[in-house]
Amino acid sequence: MNETIFTTVCPGCSIACGMYVREKDDGTIDIDWRKDAVVNAGKLCRFGVRLSANLKNATSRVDGNEVEFSDAVTAAGKAIGDGATFISVGNTTCAEHLALMKLAESKSAIVNTGMGAFSSIPSECHPTMGVGVPLDAIENAKKIVLFIDPYEQYPLLVRRILAAKKNGATVTAVGWKAVSLADENKTIDPANYESDLDLDSDSVIIAELNPSTDPARVMVLLNLAKASGAAIMFMKPFVNAVGCDIASKKTDQKSLDQIIAEINDGTIKTLVCLDSDLIEIMPDETAVREALGKLDNLIVITSRASAITDVAKIVVATEPFYKKAGTVVNAEGRALHNSGESTDGIDAIGAMMGQPVGMYDEIHATLLATLGIDEVDERVIPTYEKPEYGAMDANPTAEAVETALVYAGGPFFWNGIVDDNDFVEMNLDMVTANSLLKGIPAKITSDKGEVAIKYKVSDVAPGVVLSNMKLPMTTGMVTSVTVSR
Amino acid sequence: MEIGDCYVGWATDEDIRTRGASGGLVTAMLAAALEKGLVEAVVVLKKLGEFEAVPVVTSDPEEVKAAAGSMHSVPIVLSRYLEYGTKVALPAKPCDARSTIEQAKRGQVDIDTTYIVGLNCGGTMHPAMTRKMLDVMYKLDPEDIEGEEIDKGKLIFETKDGEEHAIKIDELEEEGYGRRESCQYCFTNIPVMADIACGNWGVIGDLAGKGTFVEINTEKGIEILRNAIDSGAVEVTEADEKGKAIRAKVDGAMMKVAAAANEKYLAPIEGSHLDYYMNALKDCINCGACKTVCPVCACGEGAKCTEYSSAADTYKMSLFHLVRFVHLMDSCIGCGQCTDVCPADISLTHIYQRFARPMQDEFEYKPGMDMTTPPFFGVDLLEEGH
Numbered sequence: 001m002n003e004t005i006f007t008t009v010c011p012g013c014s015i016a017c018g019m020y021v022r023e024k025d026d027g028t029i030d031i032d033w034r035k036d037a038v039v040n041a042g043k044l045c046r047f048g049v050r051l052s053a054n055l056k057n058a059t060s061r062v063d064g065n066e067v068e069f070s071d072a073v074t075a076a077g078k079a080i081g082d083g084a085t086f087i088s089v090g091n092t093t094c095a096e097h098l099a100l101m102k103l104a105e106s107k108s109a110i111v112n113t114g115m116g117a118f119s120s121i122p123s124e125c126h127p128t129m130g131v132g133v134p135l136d137a138i139e140n141a142k143k144i145v146l147f148i149d150p151y152e153q154y155p156l157l158v159r160r161i162l163a164a165k166k167n168g169a170t171v172t173a174v175g176w177k178a179v180s181l182a183d184e185n186k187t188i189d190p191a192n193y194e195s196d197l198d199l200d201s202d203s204v205i206i207a208e209l210n211p212s213t214d215p216a217r218v219m220v221l222l223n224l225a226k227a228s229g230a231a232i233m234f235m236k237p238f239v240n241a242v243g244c245d246i247a248s249k250k251t252d253q254k255s256l257d258q259i260i261a262e263i264n265d266g267t268i269k270t271l272v273c274l275d276s277d278l279i280e281i282m283p284d285e286t287a288v289r290e291a292l293g294k295l296d297n298l299i300v301i302t303s304r305a306s307a308i309t310d311v312a313k314i315v316v317a318t319e320p321f322y323k324k325a326g327t328v329v330n331a332e333g334r335a336l337h338n339s340g341e342s343t344d345g346i347d348a349i350g351a352m353m354g355q356p357v358g359m360y361d362e363i364h365a366t367l368l369a370t371l372g373i374d375e376v377d378e379r380v381i382p383t384y385e386k387p388e389y390g391a392m393d394a395n396p397t398a399e400a401v402e403t404a405l406v407y408a409g410g411p412f413f414w415n416g417i418v419d420d421n422d423f424v425e426m427n428l429d430m431v432t433a434n435s436l437l438k439g440i441p442a443k444i445t446s447d448k449g450e451v452a453i454k455y456k457v458s459d460v461a462p463g464v465v466l467s468n469m470k471l472p473m474t475t476g477m478v479t480s481v482t483v484s485r
Numbered sequence: 486m487e488i489g490d491c492y493v494g495w496a497t498d499e500d501i502r503t504r505g506a507s508g509g510l511v512t513a514m515l516a517a518a519l520e521k522g523l524v525e526a527v528v529v530l531k532k533l534g535e536f537e538a539v540p541v542v543t544s545d546p547e548e549v550k551a552a553a554g555s556m557h558s559v560p561i562v563l564s565r566y567l568e569y570g571t572k573v574a575l576p577a578k579p580c581d582a583r584s585t586i587e588q589a590k591r592g593q594v595d596i597d598t599t600y601i602v603g604l605n606c607g608g609t610m611h612p613a614m615t616r617k618m619l620d621v622m623y624k625l626d627p628e629d630i631e632g633e634e635i636d637k638g639k640l641i642f643e644t645k646d647g648e649e650h651a652i653k654i655d656e657l658e659e660e661g662y663g664r665r666e667s668c669q670y671c672f673t674n675i676p677v678m679a680d681i682a683c684g685n686w687g688v689i690g691d692l693a694g695k696g697t698f699v700e701i702n703t704e705k706g707i708e709i710l711r712n713a714i715d716s717g718a719v720e721v722t723e724a725d726e727k728g729k730a731i732r733a734k735v736d737g738a739m740m741k742v743a744a745a746a747n748e749k750y751l752a753p754i755e756g757s758h759l760d761y762y763m764n765a766l767k768d769c770i771n772c773g774a775c776k777t778v779c780p781v782c783a784c785g786e787g788a789k790c791t792e793y794s795s796a797a798d799t800y801k802m803s804l805f806h807l808v809r810f811v812h813l814m815d816s817c818i819g820c821g822q823c824t825d826v827c828p829a830d831i832s833l834t835h836i837y838q839r840f841a842r843p844m845q846d847e848f849e850y851k852p853g854m855d856m857t858t859p860p861f862f863g864v865d866l867l868e869e870g871h
Contacts, residue, residue, distance in 0.1 A: 005531075005539055020539055033778065033826050035560070036537035041613040043828040046772040155770045159830040162768060180767060379628075420771060420796040456797045 007034065007339035008322040009330075011091060012047035012411035014236040015039060015135075015156045016330035018378075019048055021322040029055070029322075038378050039135065039330065045155035046420065047411035054417050056305040058317035069348070072316045076272075077352035079297045079314060082107050084270040085259060089114040089211065090241030091275035092303065092345070093326025093338065096318075097244045098363045099349040100274045100301075106353045113244050114276065115236075116255020120215035124389040125222055130245045131333035131384045132233030133204060139163040141231075142202035146173040146182065147221065152410045152468055153208065154235050172197060176406050176466055177425065178459035187461060190220045190396050199228035209234035210409065211256045211281055212477045219394035226391060235331050237414040239321075243329030246370060256282055263291040270297040274349075275321075279307040280416030283407060283476050286448065301349065307416055318345035325360055327367060327376050333384050337376040403430075405444060405465045405474055405481045413468050421468040423454035426483070430465070431457055434483045443484045449473035486707050491729055493688050493696040494710075494721035498550075502695070505553035506634075507685040510697035510719055511576055511602055512553040516546040517718035518574045518709055524600060528563045528575040530556060535630050536612035540566045542573070557633060557640075560609035560665060562780040562820050567594050574600035574709065578609070579673035580820035583853025584780035586678055587816050587860075591783035596856055600709050603679025603702075605686055607635055607654075607739055608668030611825060618662035623650050667821035667834040670746040674739045675732075678854045681706035687724060687732030698724060698732055751839055762810075763802050765836050768829040771796050775823035775833050776809065781816040781852070810840045815860040816852045817841040 003024045009016040018037020022030045029052045035042030047054075060072035067075075086104040088097045088111050101111045118126055138144065138160040150157040161171060161181055173182035174197075188196045199205070207221050218234070225232035236242060254262075256278060262268040271292070277300075282288045285307075292298055292311055300312040303324070309315045318324075323340040330336060343360045350359045368374065371382045405424070412419045424444065436442050441452040444465060451471050460466050465483060473479070495508030505512040518524045529552035530538035536558040543549060563575050564584040569592075575581060582601045589596035610618075616627040623642060632643040639651040640663065657663035676682045680703040687698040699721065701707055713719035754761045776782055776790060784790070790808035798804065823833035845851060850858060 003542075005541065007533070032539065033774075034537070034539075035825060036534065036612040040828070041611070043826055043830075044772065044774060045770060045828050049772050049774045049777055151768075151770055155772065156828055158768060158770060159828060162830060423795075423797040454797050457799055 005032075006322045009039075009239060009328060009336050009338070010044060010048040010051065011239045011321050012045065012051075012415070013154055014090075014239060014241050014331040015154060016239050016328055016334075016336050017044055017048055017156055018042070018336070019044060021051075023323075027057075028052075039332075039334065039336070040156050043156065043159065045411065047415075050419060054415070054419070055320065057320060058302050058305045058309050058315055060317040061309070061312070061315040063313060069317065069344070072314055073348045073351050076299050076301070076314045076316050077354075079299055080107065080270060080272055080352060084109060084272055084297075085254075085262070085268045086111040086272045086274070087114060087256075087259065087276045087278070088112075088244055088274035089276040089281065090236065090238035090244040092240060092321065093324050093328055094240060094243040094247055094367045095326035095343075095360055095363045096274060096324065096345045096349065097240070097247050098366060099346045099359060100272070101247065102355075102359075102363075103349050103353045110251040110253075111248055111274075112254050112259065113241065113248050114211040114256045114281065115209060115241070115245060116211065116253065116258065117209060117213055117215040117218050118245065119253045119255065121219060121222070122389060122392070124387045126245075126249065127384055127386045128222065128225070128232060128389070129209060129218060129234055130242055131386075132235070132331045133231045134332050134334075134381055135160050137231065138204055138206070138233075139167060141169050141204040143199060143204075144169055144171045145197055145199065145203065145205045145230075146171065146179060147175060147205070147207035148235060149173075149175055149177055149179055149408060150181070150206075151179065152408050157206065157235075176408070176461050176464050185459075190217070193220065193224045194227050197224070197228075199224070199230040201229035203228060203230035205230050205232040207232065207234050208236070208409065210237050210414075212283060214397050216394040216396040219392040220396055222389065223391050223394065226389065233331060237409060237411070239330075240328035242331060242333060243327070243335075246329060247367070260288060260291045263294055266294075269295060270299070271295050272299045272301065273308060274301045275303055277302075277306040277308040277416065279311075280470070281414065283470070283474050283479075285470060285472060287475075301345065303345065316348055318348060326364070329371070332381055334378060334381045335371060335373065335376045336378050403463050403465065403481055403483060405446065405467060405471065405479045407470075407474070407477045408466050408468045410468050413470065416470060418469055423456050423469075425456045425458040425460050425466040426464065427460045427462065428457050429462060430483060431455070435485050436483070437485060440485065444471065444473065444481050445484065446473040446475065446479050446481045448475060486701065486711060488701050488703060488707065490701045491724035492699045492710075492721040493692050493724050493728065494699050494719050495692075495696045497717060497720055501550055501553055506555040507688065507697040508692075508695045509553055510699065511604065511683050512550060513718040514709060514713040515574055515576060515602060516549040517713040517716045518600065519544060519546045519549060520718075521712050521716050523572075523709060523712045524574045525572045528566050528573065530559055530561065530563075532556065536615055536627065542566055542568070554632075555634065557608075557635065558610050558612045558615040560611060560821060560825060562822055564588055564594070564780045565778070567599060569593060569595055570598070572598040574602055577601045577603050577676060577679050578606040579603070579671070579676045579678070580606075580780070580818055582676045582679040583673065583818040584820060586853045586856060587781040587818065588783060589856060590860060593783045600705050601676070601679040601681075602709065603676025603682040605675050605682070605684025606668075607674060608664030608671070610664055614662060614665075618657060622652060622657060622660065622662055625650060665821045665824070666750060666832065667819045667824065667838070670743055670750050670838075671819055672740055672743045675700075675736050677702060679706075681710060684732075686735040687728035689725075689728050689731060698728060750835060751842060754839060759801065762806070762836065762840075766802060766806055766831060768831060769803070769806070770829055771803070771805070772828055773805075774826045774828065778822045778826045779813075780820060780822060781818060782812070784812070810837065813837045814841045814844045815848075815850060818853045
């Protein structure tokens with residue numbers, strides 16, 4: 001059986017690990033290890049290893065009926081009028097994102113990347129929030145502070161941090177769960193970060209920026225980096241979140257919560273989502289489903305089947321990510337090019353605004369100009385200006401409640417996939433206090449309902465029930481709950 | 486031509502002779518096997534860059550010819566790409582050949598339709614390490630490299646300006662570079678388990694660098710070489726005794742180096758074995774890559790190591806690893822693939838070998854050497870009357 005081999009990156013997170021996808025004649029795929037990939041030396045986390053099992057191609061539909069791709073494109077073109085709202089969080093190439101920006105522009109709109117924090121934080125901070133540090137720089141840091149759990153959220157950082165430790169670095173983790181590679185695990189009041197962490201210009205801070213991140217927490221961390229001189233890296237859950245943010249700079253972004261609110265109050269009637277499944281991305285799945293149901297037109301342009309493709313009025317099913325011509329920009333700011341040559345998605349977006357086929361070259365040139373490079377070379381990170389910014393007043397929302405279900409996040413979580421994440425974690429005190437029994441699921445109850453789920457005893461902060469899988473009874477990334485047998 | 490015969494051969498096509506290693510005999514033989522219908526497909530490494538190649542299963546002789554040349558910086562085991570029932574040939578380092586045989590024992594490969602064209606191997610290197618080594622040890626830009634070879638214990642890189650840059654492998658390994666750790670302690674340099682064993686050791690005189698030493702090990706070995714000669718793709722001459730002696734001497738020297746590496750890396754575990762394994766595996770992120778890439782694993786999706794373990798478990802050591810330890814006890818060939826792909830940089834091959842070697846020594850069972858000895862956990866169903 002013949003096969004076509006694509007050189008691509010894993011779509012699981014903003015590290016963008018290099019990999020091969022082997023596509024057989026019958027369309028089935030296998031992944032393979034690309035050991036010469038500069039980002040990951042061919043290593044992949046469970047999400048990448050299991051990509052072929054979890055990646056499901058979408059089907060073009062109109063009003064629930066399967067249709068030809070071209071018919072879905074025509075229907076979408078007719079349905080997208082002025083006043084439509086556009087979202088692309090960064091699960092596709094820069095070229096497709098830029099094509100959507102053109103479409104949005106033609107409707108006097110912008111493309112929202114879902115990272116609401118950008119709109120709440122002064123623009124001089126945006127380059128620092130967007131592009132992090134080279135992954136090699138993590139290995140050379142003297143001190144690393146983790147505001148993430150690398151094992152769960154960004155597994156390919158583990159080897160970088162372990163390498164730093166071999167080079168003599170000390171690692172401090174500040175989070176919900178003790179991280180075994182950390183020399184110390186701490187719970188620190190944000191007001192005391194600066195005094196307790198004792199960072200300097202040889203330090204690296206690693207945190208996360210996702211659509212639900214409290215902008216005030218980002219500001220606190222930016223203040224910490226500024227005051228200490230430490231480098232800071234905000235990891236993002238979407239493979240090309242950095243590229244899409246760079247492409248969408250200086251636009252007035254709405255947060256996903258704002259968009260849902262505007263759907264609910266009737267301001268938004270038509271929503272166009274490019275590889276962005278709000279049901280998967282937003283913590284309160286029920287509320288999102290209710291809001292999406294109020295739209296006149298939910299148009300989903302996507303390369304994979306997911307929860308939102310089941311409820312969309314129009315689904316334009318584009319080629320899988322690995323086949324797309326185009327580039328992504330990872331958390332380091334490194335541009336990485338797919339070997340795929342398909343421009344079906346771009347051409348479809350072009351057709352929706354009456355553009356002839358063949359926008360790719362023009363769009364790709366725009367990207368290169370934006371990045372200030374002549375060609376994509378994965379071994380050379382483009383130069384990014386990171387202007388100085390001033391200290392900001394920031395009062396993060398208190399996240400701790402007496403007992404809280406907290407979403408840890410991770411590639412399976414952000415892609416709505418149940419894999420080896422079908423359990424919650426809590427510490428032994430909570431298990432004992434609630435008389436939980438080994439082998440019997442725990443009941444987790446919130447105002448919205450109850451689930452019975454496997455639990456694991458871990459070194460999790462007191463009062464925290466940690467989950468890496470979306471549960472139906474949550475209202476946010478942190479939900480007040482009770483635990484019982 | 487008989488089993489045990491030794492020859493020195495080369496490709497008749499000048500282009501293959503120039504581009505292929507040691508006179509291009511292996512490339513010419515594989516291409517001829519396809520062209521004459523001896524096999525339906527050949528597994529080769531399709532070169533994408535100086536340090537990058539991807540395995541392809543091809544029926545196109547031109548693709549086989551394009552894959553000519555050695556690539557020490559592409560440490561991939563090709564047996565994973567074999568499909569049962571296809572009449573296929575593959576160029577095989579000893580770990581390619583041994584894993585093919587282990588898979589055949591487990592019914593995953595049909596050994597009767599698989600032509601194993603063995604290649605002598607003194608070890609391979611991870612591309613990421615190679616790039617770093619070029620920078621640190623050779624003071625060269627990896628993008629300037631146009632070729633590499635190993636000769637007389639030296640690793641030689643050729644730059645685009647035609648210059649050669651050589652450093653002794655011993656020196657590189659003392660600094661933590663050079664061959665992968667598992668290659669350093671590997672005792673199998675000549676693929677005696679392959680149908681035919683090829684390499685440049687023992688090619689002397691005028692043919693040095695221009696010919697390949699060939700030893701016939703099986704009837705299939707005769708078949709594939711005879712096919713290449715009859716089709717005019719290859720010419721051979723009988724190997725002389727001096728060449729044979731030199732080949733054996735080089736192999737012996739490599740064995741001594743491997744023995745030293747075994748003492749260094751695989752010394753008996755001191756203290757609690759459980760503590761050793763728990764500590765070694767503490768950063769495992771449960772990705773399953775080690776199993777997926779393992780060329781001797783024959784269990785597929787329903788494997789016990791994955792079926793009976795869960796990320797929700799809180800055992801001291803995961804059942805995934807425990808089951809794999811047991812499974813690999815009689816099959817781990819030390820190919821290094823698991824270490825290469827481990828996202829937490831755990832030296833898995835080292836750990837598996839430390840677990841497996843004492844058992845393999847006790848049962849005098851070296852996996853992948855021939856089809857006659859079943860795995861020591863295996864039951865010969867035919868002999869049992871089933």
